[in-house]
Amino acid sequence: MIRFLMNDQMVSIEQCAPHTTVLEYLRTKAEQRGTKEGCASGDCGACTVVLAEVTEGRLQYRNINSCITLLGSLHGKQLITVEHLKQQGALHPVQQAMVDLHGSQCGFCTPGFIMSMFFLYKNCSEPTRADVEQALAGNLCRCTGYRPIIDAALSLAGQGSNDAFSEKEAQTISRLQTILAQQPSGSLLDGSRQFLIPTSSDALLQSLTDYPEAKLLAGGTDFSLSITQQLQQPEVIIYTGRVAELMQLEETEHNITIGAAVSYSDAESLLHKHFLPFASLLERLGSLQVRNQGTLGGNVANASPIGDTPPVLLALDAVLHLRSPAGREAIPISDFFTGYRQTKLPPAGFIESIEIPLQSERTLCVYKISKRLDDDISAVCAAFSIALKDGVVTDARLGFGGMAATPARALHAEKALIGQPFTEPGIIAAQQALSQDFSPIDDVRATGTYRLQVAQNLLLRAVLEHDSEQENSNQIMEVVQYA
Numbered sequence: 001m002i003r004f005l006m007n008d009q010m011v012s013i014e015q016c017a018p019h020t021t022v023l024e025y026l027r028t029k030a031e032q033r034g035t036k037e038g039c040a041s042g043d044c045g046a047c048t049v050v051l052a053e054v055t056e057g058r059l060q061y062r063n064i065n066s067c068i069t070l071l072g073s074l075h076g077k078q079l080i081t082v083e084h085l086k087q088q089g090a091l092h093p094v095q096q097a098m099v100d101l102h103g104s105q106c107g108f109c110t111p112g113f114i115m116s117m118f119f120l121y122k123n124c125s126e127p128t129r130a131d132v133e134q135a136l137a138g139n140l141c142r143c144t145g146y147r148p149i150i151d152a153a154l155s156l157a158g159q160g161s162n163d164a165f166s167e168k169e170a171q172t173i174s175r176l177q178t179i180l181a182q183q184p185s186g187s188l189l190d191g192s193r194q195f196l197i198p199t200s201s202d203a204l205l206q207s208l209t210d211y212p213e214a215k216l217l218a219g220g221t222d223f224s225l226s227i228t229q230q231l232q233q234p235e236v237i238i239y240t241g242r243v244a245e246l247m248q249l250e251e252t253e254h255n256i257t258i259g260a261a262v263s264y265s266d267a268e269s270l271l272h273k274h275f276l277p278f279a280s281l282l283e284r285l286g287s288l289q290v291r292n293q294g295t296l297g298g299n300v301a302n303a304s305p306i307g308d309t310p311p312v313l314l315a316l317d318a319v320l321h322l323r324s325p326a327g328r329e330a331i332p333i334s335d336f337f338t339g340y341r342q343t344k345l346p347p348a349g350f351i352e353s354i355e356i357p358l359q360s361e362r363t364l365c366v367y368k369i370s371k372r373l374d375d376d377i378s379a380v381c382a383a384f385s386i387a388l389k390d391g392v393v394t395d396a397r398l399g400f401g402g403m404a405a406t407p408a409r410a411l412h413a414e415k416a417l418i419g420q421p422f423t424e425p426g427i428i429a430a431q432q433a434l435s436q437d438f439s440p441i442d443d444v445r446a447t448g449t450y451r452l453q454v455a456q457n458l459l460l461r462a463v464l465e466h467d468s469e470q471e472n473s474n475q476i477m478e479v480v481q482y483a
């Protein structure tokens with residue numbers, strides 16, 4: 001059984017197909033049809049709802065796409081839908097702002113925008129235009145146009161974040177804590193099909209040993225598309241979002257370790273502290289809804305050649321901590337990807353965490369080339385970690401996505417860089433060597449020729465930006481590019 005608050009109402013569900021999405025549940029079972037379905041793939045934001053969870057004694061509000069969130073993952077959370085915002089007959093301030101500033105025309109996208117604005121209202125009492133754009137980047141409108149919607153969100157600045165939800169916060173926290181105290185884990189059943197919610201690494205291992213064919217679910221921002229787009233109905237789904245060891249963030253003198261089920265949003269501040277360009281890249285990964293759900297572990301395990309974090313993790317020489325019935329092992333990420341969407345993950349295995357050595361003496365540059373700034377997949381993603389002594393390259397790790405069947409390092413180019421000055425003439429051999437490393441393909445995002453040229457140009461860009469950063473005596477550059 002799973003239990004969650006739907007708005008203020010306690011809901012318990014025992015029997016339900018494990019692949020049921022929150023959107024499907026809302027519209028077909030709970031008869032709450034304010035939440036709309038546009039794309040069913042996390043792209044349009046029409047299905048946006050807000051989840052509240054107890055974090056460090058407070059309620060943390062996050063906007064998510066209900067179309068790619070599975071119902072079972074709601075256990076112990078509060079699901080807030082657009083129907084619930086109006087309280088005691090009065091519109092919520094975000095709804096009133098949309099009315100006052102004419103932010104809705106046909107209205108199809110409006111509930112999604114309202115929920116993203118509600119997220120912003122609860123998290124940021126003085127939103128800037130940049131905050132608003134980031135909060136709304138995952139919501140598409142096809143008829144009103146964005147100006148009045150952005151104006152509505154901006155008009156909320158200075159209003160504070162107090163509302164009927166704040167008044168009930170203590171009560172909501174207590175109700176959610178009671179659910180998890182009484183029933184830390186949960187499950188859904190539908191005949192032989194199951195949704196399992198282990199709470200420890202041992203329990204996760206046991207579930208995978210019992211059901212070696214089970215599918216692992218973290219944020220679901222990749223996995224759920226197999227359900228909504230390919231109509232798959234897995235027999236057993238195991239949710240990692242309550243596995244304590246996979247939810248940890250650790251920081252020592254020498255490294256940081258990010259649990260495989262930590263969301264991008266939760267990992268961001270630690271990455272910002274140590275690897276600013278990496279954190280900046282995350283701002284360009286999907287939308288806020290995607291980052292509130294998606295995880296580094298899912299991105300790595302998914303092994304997509306155009307995933308954004310593997311090139312950076314390759315450049316940073318990250319280590320993956322894996323666990324399976326055969327035991328625990330730590331492998332460098334450079335050994336993990338073995339072929340197109342193939343990895344060294346052992347049978348019935350999982351990633352526990354990702355360890356990144358701290359390397360403040362090296363320069364890190366990260367670039368994402370995509371057609372749109374927001375919510376777009378990379379044509380090329382590049383991350384360079386360079387060690388320099390007196391202007392000469394002593395070591396280099398160049399990680400690339402979009403250049404081969406797997407995320408990969410450019411080993412020939414790395415070799416050609418070492419011993420050379422990090423200057424325009426000094427990198428020419430490395431630029432040429434990139435064509436030995438990669439023969440990228442043509443696809444909808446870019447031609448192979450374009451990709452290779454971009455990769456070579458990004459190396460040059462790193463040199464030019466390094467020169468200008470040195471003038472400002474910044475060790476690490478924040479360089480994220482789009483085209």
Ligand SMILES: Cc1cc2nc3c(=O)[nH]c(=O)nc-3n(C[C@H](O)[C@H](O)[C@H](O)COP(=O)(O)OP(=O)(O)OC[C@H]3O[C@@H](n4cnc5c(N)ncnc54)[C@H](O)[C@@H]3O)c2cc1C
Nearest residue numbers: 042218219220221222223286294295298299301307308351
């Ligand atoms: C609208 C949209 C935009 C997106 N934009 C980007 C983008 O810009 N850049 C980008 O890189 N990606 C993007 N993605 C893809 C996706 O968000 C990321 O790949 C994300 O990191 C996946 O993480 P997740 O937690 O959602 O994984 P899930 O979808 O839950 O899982 C992905 C895969 O990993 C497996 N898995 C999950 N956790 C583990 C574990 N601990 N051990 C072993 N296997 C595991 C699952 O079984 C599944 O096969 C986008 C997706 C959407 C829907």
Ligand code: FES
Nearest residue numbers: 038039040045067
């Ligand atoms: S329906 Fe488009 S993001 Fe969910």
Ligand code: FES
Nearest residue numbers: 105106107141142
């Ligand atoms: S109001 Fe019609 S799509 Fe936004």
